[in-house]
Amino acid sequence: MQATVAVYRAHCTSAAFSLWFSAGLPMMARRTAALAWRCLVALLLGCQLAALAQTPGPAATFPPGATPLRFGILPLGGAFESRNDWEPMLADLSRGLGRPVSMLSVSSYEALEQAIQRDQVDMAFLSGKMALDAVTQRRMNVVAQVTRHDGLPGYRALLLARKTGPRSTLQNLLAEPERWRLARGETRSVSGFIVPQLQLFLPNHIVMETRFASEMVGTHQATALAVANGEADVATNNTADFERFRLQFPAEAERLQVIWESELIPHAQIVVRRDYSPEFQKKVQDFLLAYARAKGPRGDAERAVLKSLHDLAGFLPADNSSLLPAAKLAYQLARQSAMTAQFVSEAARQARLQRIENGYAEQVAALRTTAP
Structure with missing residues (x-):
């Protein structure tokens, strides 16, 4: 199939x-x-996604009845594109662990989150808010964090606009957002929603969901294409996905320019369900840390796999405390949203702010308890 x-x-x-x-x-x-x-x-x-999403590797390689490890991936370009990108590495993971690995490749953050909630995911590649929720609410642990060839400890959120036309500068955007058509990521997307809202729009008294002439929500690839093809005026994106977009859609990318970029955002994490033993989690971590590090043909092949997989360079050891920056971002966004929102009274606002403070303190305490 x-x-x-x-x-x-x-x-x-x-x-x-x-x-x-x-x-x-x-x-x-x-x-x-x-x-x-x-x-x-x-x-x-x-139409074939449901049938293919959790197809394990070759059955003959494993003992009869071996239970697949179900791996969930973020929809960075599209469900099938993400699936094709991850298949070679997950085949290597399957051989390294000695058990089949199936893949859940979905079309939205919400679909992946629902699968995690239904215990249909054992291991996942997640960023920011989704990794934070998986650890604090869904009994998962961080075992590794990805790293890229540029050597930076993270990536940046971007705003893209067309190079020409009346709606092509950040100054014009901030002055009259109601005249611009916005293409953005889902609310769980760090670079597609959370960071632009927190670092740019709310400080300028602009709420992304209500101030623009129109709004479309999609993957980073879809939002960039929308602006390039004249279906939107500005799109949220990020440095890693825009580099990939330039390679896949050079003609469309040539029409675009970056009009804003954020501070560094920590890279995505690999998480494993806490139900698995500490020994198994360590085995997964050891595989990831060693992947693409060997010399010779095998290492070269693995490095080529990671290069095609969103230009990854490898994996670094990490635990739940690596999500402290993501927790701080979520806290800052919630607090700033409460400060700008309308409440029936100031007492209600203060009560909301106190709940945010309490929730953040609980998250920080939980993330610092990193034992599996």
């Missing part, structure tokens, strides 16, 4: 490219045809 989908996906990509570059069509017709084809491909492949 996976091979059939891969062949079909390649065929669809080829057809889409042929439509895109058809010389016999005007530019607008080519653009419309390409967008329509992408939507059709997404619809057809999406």
Whole structure:
């Protein structure tokens, strides 16, 4: 089934490219045809997502009845794109642990969070708020944190706009947000919502959900395409995903510019369900820390896998305390939102602020208790 989908996906990509570059069509017709084809491909492949999302590796490799380790991944580009990106590494993880590993690749943060709530995920690649909720509410532990080739301890949130036109500068955006069409990430997305709201919009008395002319919510790839294709005026994004976007959509990326960037945001974490023994969690951590570190052909192959996987360089040891920056971001956003919101009385506002303080203190205490 996976091979059939891969062949079909390649065929669809080829057809889409042929439509895109058809010389016999005007530019607008080519653009419309390409967008329509992408939507059709997404619809057809999406129908198979449920069947494919948790398909384990080759059954012959493992003892009969071996239970798969269910791995959940954030929808960075799209469900199937993320799945293809992660498959090689998860195959290596399966061999390293000596048990099958299945993948849950979904189309939204909410779908992944619901799967975690239903105990359908044993291990996951999560960032910021989702990793924080998984540890503090869903009985999971951080075992590692990703690192990238640039060597920085994190990435930055971005705002993208078109290079030309009346809505192309940060000054104009802040002056008249109600005239701009916004494309943003889900509310659980650190770079797609939380950090832009906290570090830029709320300090300028702009609430993202209510002040813009219109709003669309999607992946970082979708929001960047929306601005490039004139369907939105500004999009939230981040440095890592925009680098990837430049490689995948060079023509569209050339139309875009960065008009704002945030402070550094810590990289994503790998979390494992706390139900697994400390020994098993340590085994997973040891595999991740050693991955792509060896010399020779095997190490080169693993480094190539990580390079194609969002330009990762490897994994660093981490525990739940690595989520303290994410907890602080969530606390700051909640507090700033309470300060700017309308309440029936000042006493009600103060009560809300006190609950936020108490919740943050509890989170910090829980994150500093890092034993599995």
